[in-house]
Amino acid sequence: MNQARIGAWIATILGALYFVVPLIGTFEFSLRMRRGEYSFDAYRVVFGDPQFQATFAYSTLQALATIVVGVLLVVPTAYWIQLRLPKLRPVVEFITLMPLVIPAIVIVFGYIRLYNSSSILPMTASARATDLLLTFSYVTLALPYMYRAVDTGLRAIDVRTLTEAAENLGAGWPTILFKVILPNVRSAILSGAFLTFAVVIGEFTMASLLNRPAFGPYLQNIGANRAYEPSALAIIAFVVTWACMGLINVFGRGKQIKAAP
């Protein structure tokens, strides 16, 4: 083994340690709820907590709603940009990156100002409307990931020629979008969807400031008041996130559909 290889190995191992050690530490701590022996008591408590179930279900539902709204917003937009307005692409890319630059707290204060109970559109006045507002704000948050994923997927197929081929065979736009374009960017949409899920499931700022019973604020609340359960939750959140990443990989690689050259 030469010097460079050894160096690379050392760097890899150091990186892995940096990442794994705190994780192992957290995991180990989460097992110590019962005095003197390792147990999954903390997990049992967490899973048994009706609050956990309610908030996790709420956030999952939010994530799914976000994915649906996000896909319906992003796919036609990215498709249209690619097909008819390629000159606008840099502008749209810039816009979709904004949520990464603007802190969530700024966005949510903006929302509260715009949609408070004395505004024209008092969305924060009722819980259902606020849920909707939260979904939309999550769509915004997840926009960079969803747009990138879909745009990359669209670039991999010859959108224009496929559209023309379909039009030539008599297809109208709903057929083109749902039968031709969507199926061919399915894996890109899925990876966007899993990233969205990972972003939404643990989101704190927006849910907290809009005062919705989401998983993020629950995490924070438990973290501030309990000893072992937060570690168990951290591990659970970590596993969920990584499961999403794993699924991205599986679907990203799965049935590779090649576009015609």
Added chain:
Amino acid sequence: MAFLALSDIRKNYGPQTVVHKFDLAVERGEFISFLGPSGCGKTTTLRMVAGFEVPTAGSIKIDGKEITRLHPNKRNVGMVFQSYALFPNMTVAENVAFGLKIAKKSAAEVKSRVEEMLNIVKLPHLAGRYPYQLSGGQQQRVALARAIAIKPQVLLLDEPLSALDAKIRVSLREEIRSLQRSLGITTIYVTHDQEEALSMSDRIVVMSEGRAEQIGTPFEIYNNPTTRFVASFVGTLNVLKGQALDPASGLMRVDGQEIVSAKPLPAAAGAECSVALRPEVATIGHPSIAVADGKNRMIGTIEEVSFLGSVVRIRVRFQENAIKLDVFNNPNAAPPERGAEVAVSFAREDVLVLEGGHA
């Protein structure tokens, strides 16, 4: 009346006019090729027939019906793309069925039509495959089946064979042509390959810089090109430059030797003038042998001999001018040597007198 009529079509992109005053009348069942160099507007014209582009001016009619501004999915026109454009998420059978399902044909009808189409293009065994599992030639056959499945009034093909290798190109073009004949489908075929155009077409539209330079049968285009562009783009052309002596009788002088063309020369006596010869019209012989009366005869030196298989291409230089000519390979006689002096003879009728400036 013509089945497909393009009248006075013009297309601008911004300030640039890419198709000018394009007129074409296609008869029912005819096979027309658009032939021309890259960027001459072939694709643009074809796309206007398909409806992907709207002409800036002029009108397009199919079977007497005005379709100039009709949306592509409302026209009954089939298109085959250079890049095949098969739907990657669908099998071969689903690709072919796509247009039929949109036309709301019954399931049984779709099934039988798909089978029929796949038989026609000789791919019934690949019905369940995905496009990425097919070779380029197979993909293009599927694209063809998909386009004709909907029984289009007009079939458009934009350089459908240019991404394929030479052997497949030749066999597939023969197949396309015989299929087109048996279905009697009116077809426009875009190509920049003159051999393709000459071998397949009923008529060829030779295009240059957005204009139809000449429209005619392959025989007319090759043997009676009306412009210098057509003559030089289709086939190999030898240009002889010289001085007109008696324009009315076609007499001129080239490198000190006199030749006569059957047609009058478009130049004043004493002025510079040029004519052209196809490589296959001239024969070479020994300078001592006299030629038939009335034939042109020029003495030159063999400059280069290239053996191409069935023909031997020989370049003969006079002084300023040189011409390439083709003779058939004769296994019992060695080809002429470089440096030998030869007599080149050709009929007066074979001298092409072209309009359109000097080459």
